[in-house]
Amino acid sequence: MSFPEPVNEVMRLCVLGTQAEYAGRPDEAAEFYRQAWRAACDDYEACLAAHYVARIQDSPELALHWNEIALARAESSQDERVLPFYPSLYVNLGRSYELLGHMQQAEEFYRRASELGLDHDNLNLGTIR
DSSP states (O other): OOOOOOSSHHHHHHHHHHHHHHTTOHHHHHHHHHHHHHHOOSHHHHHHHHHHHGGGOSSHHHHHHHHHHHHHHHHHOOOGGGGGGHHHHHHHHHHHHHHTTOHHHHHHHHHHHHHTTOOGGGGTOOSOO
8 A cells, every 4th residue: 555645844754753653663763753843933833833742741640731832733723624623633632641640531521532433442542531
């Protein structure tokens, strides 16, 4: 199966980071994601990069911070390409809040993701029902 070429530098760096991450090279992945963040030129690209930077954080607090940045940049974006990110952004925020023991906020974000068609139970994420 072939995949389309990434359309911009931020996307290219995130793809390279994901490939490194799944190949078991987390430090390399982290560097690609940080490069993507530095290369972001608009809210859409910043949303995309922050979404991936959140994945490499060592603490739930830092992951929450980056997930909040990703959502804020998505909400600021006028680019329609950001719309498919919302379910994943909401699940990631829900998971961050859950890991920090903030169950009410976690439930709210899981609900938002579910309303957009992404059910966290099917992804084996979270414990809130």
